[in-house]
Amino acid sequence: MAAPTESHGSEHSAKLLGFHEMGLDDRILQAVSKLGWKEPTLIQEKAIPLSLEGKDVLARARTGSGKTASYAIPVIQKILDRKQVTREQCISTIIMVPTKELGAQAHKNILELTTSCSREVRCVDISGKGDLPSQRPLLSENPDIVVGTPSKILAHLVARNMSVKDSLQFLVIDEADLVFSFGYEDDIKELLKHLPKIFQTFLMSATLNDDVKALKKLVLHNPVILKLEESQLPEAGQLTQYHIKCEEVEKFVLIYSLLKLRLIQGKSIIFVNSVDRCYRLKLFLEQFGIPACVLNSELPINSRVHIVHQFNDGLYDIVVAADDQTLLDPAQTSAAPSKKQKRKYQDKEFGVSRGIDFQFVTSVINFDFPSNVDSYIHRVGRTARGTNQGTALSFISVAEMPMYEEVQETLSKTSPEGADSFKPYQFRMEEIEGFRYRAQDAMRAVTKVAIREARLKEIKQEILNSQKLKSYFEDNPRDLQVLKHDKPLHTVRTQQHLKHVPEYLVPPMLRSMRAGTKRRQPHAYKPKPAPTQTQMRFKKKKEDPLKSFEFSGLKHIQNAKKFKKKKH
Template structure:
């Protein structure tokens, strides 16, 4: 086992000996230079070495394995006598499978006839995917249980042809309950193959996987902080009570004091729909992302968000995994709970693009969850902001998080900057927020959950064949529509000038008074995209506005 040398010449993509077709696809994606993990991993992979790579979320790990896999397949095509499965990509969730598949398709855009790839993670019958596997695609992507099911159904045979195995987000594979599946799956693979393990952390589970899968690997343990640099990611916190959280999020969004695309994290599905129904009453569209929705709908929501069709996703960052030590009574209780997808994990790995802000409406229960939530923004070279609402009960979580992440920011600086403004400035919004909250009852939340699940299932099943024939119509399917389980009051959708504090009135207009809320939520304009690229902090404007009078007095 050897450690990769951190020093040496900085490589560019054209220095790596990549196929012209692959370089053309990389240029088309706008990647001017490799990230640190790509620069280290790709040359070693092309030499045939096994790789164990640890790099933080958003560092480009997917391309770090996808590029050498495609390159090696293109090389093998020159002397191959027959078509066969050459690479197996294993990820712990359906969303990550979909994401890896999209990345491979993008990277093979100039050689799609030579390199075929299929994603078999979808919730369809095994027989429906059998024809795809009978064509022996070069790359097969799936979850461990799905791949094993196809092998046992004799739809997939890998003993002779397989050259490469990739396990992405390796630290999640065992925690998602795949340990037995992985061990069985490995018995169906050839004895010799090149392996890649990509992970955000080097946990005990990853070390166990390393022993099972890797042979004398190169370990790429990149010396970088768990979070992006402070000049790329700005982290704020606001100390507020439970009721204040709703007032704050309403004010920030309605007055457009938070600009760009935002992900709002909560800790449960109920909170997800409670917040969605609350915002709905003020005419603020948002879509909910949770484990109860069909996987096709979840992937479609993420794709449309990435394409700019809407600006706000409310994500329930929760897991619904059974532990091996559960008692019968606990299992009986769980039967009463609505069915959730065990392969769901929204804060991990999913590639949300151009996210300007992550808002922790509920602070996460542990440091890892915070890192992965915040990792949805400030990806690659983009700027990002993380804003956490902290109640008295959540203060110990914040303090623990700051202690654990002390090494990730310069000495003498606080990790979480106080988001300073006077709550009394937005007192005028409080009574409106209370009116809206009274309407969001438990019954309304339950009905909203059921209504959206039924709607998404109908869209997913009944319209599947229609959308296959009419792909353009699929783009018109929106997930941020009002659920109408709460009676809305039209006057709440408008903000009269007398409610807006003097220090924020210029922010409300900002030279953009002509733009309506409806226009704002159609997605970022060219001007807004340039705004994001200027490395501006979307929240600074509000911070400074709130402190304007205080600074003048000083």
């Protein structure tokens, strides 16, 4: 076997090759134009021509750099080329993803790229839609592209719901660095037995770790390795990273004051490290009238996808997300779960900080600092995507300092800004000391019992919602907007006074800014003055039917007398 060739891209290289210069079908170019893509990203410009030449590609590029289109476009082009020669319908492409959410996203992206050739190129997503018998009809039509998790694809191959031994031309493994850590190593080894010996492979990854190297040996043949010379996170001009050193109670005080004083605006994702913390924070914010929806591995897949869609559509601004434990610590996948862990259902094919395409996220808040460098990179990668600006704010306790220092050291090696990537958030804790008592009051109300009840209530409600989404809402898409996920859970006693911030609690600097804003308003509201006693008596007289009674003919007599006087 020939040694793999390596290619290093640079953002400062020559002018990018345009989509129209890649020899793509007009229908693909039309879809690209409709999506508003003026020019390819660095990974697309490097990977698409190599893929069209028939080479296996292992590409490493950061989150949000356009990796999905870099393999989807050449796959669609090759399918269109094949259908000019033969009309035989067969499964020619398998796209494997580590999470159901990423499967839904990849399927959506492919549908967008095939809007002008949807009859010629058909794609189905089997990652999260029911059991094998319900999915069999989808595969019986031999769609061109099948998207799914390795375990789901293997199950269908074993059940003979689909056969690709003679038809497969392309195998794509997206987010390859997560596939083994999610426990799919045995599935992939078994799955390869059902595939032909020769096919073209794409491996897309944000990092080139040992898992990716092991996967490369299994599926790649003389690949071109694309290592793009770019930092793992966007530059400081696009992404601003702040940190605040604080303890547990101060984290809750800070999040309450920052959101209530509107120092954080726009769409935000708040990351925590466990499902319990997810509901603790939601119930805490709920007491102050701050709506937020939770996103974690306990919720049904339909609800999780729907939450992301509604968040992207702007129906709510705050998502409290719990990272999947296998992502936080991949070593946990090999460890045997405890009895307590077995009792709690968690979907292993779930990951919040990876794969899910959150759109137009203004800020990412690490309420709990992540437990490894990759997790930090992928959490923060949810904002500042494409050309959008973004902010990342991390709360760091004393116990989390070693991890913070490790992240800072790693980023300083890959980022041109070096150690200056993190900036201290200029915030005086003493100015929000008045918020502390309210926060502590709200924290005491969020008991373990309240959290447990909230989890049970949310899961029951979302299971019901999931069934509705699966059946009724397929026929009534407009009604989807009514089904929201950020409603209060009401497992904690609500104190109405906590929903309002009195003026004396507002820091002096913000108070003066508020006052200045009011003075600048040209049409400021002015309350009407209280009525005088004379006005009140007159009003009372008019309301009294006896005193306000007038003989209708009296006015005519008076007017006649006035007319006669004027005449004489």
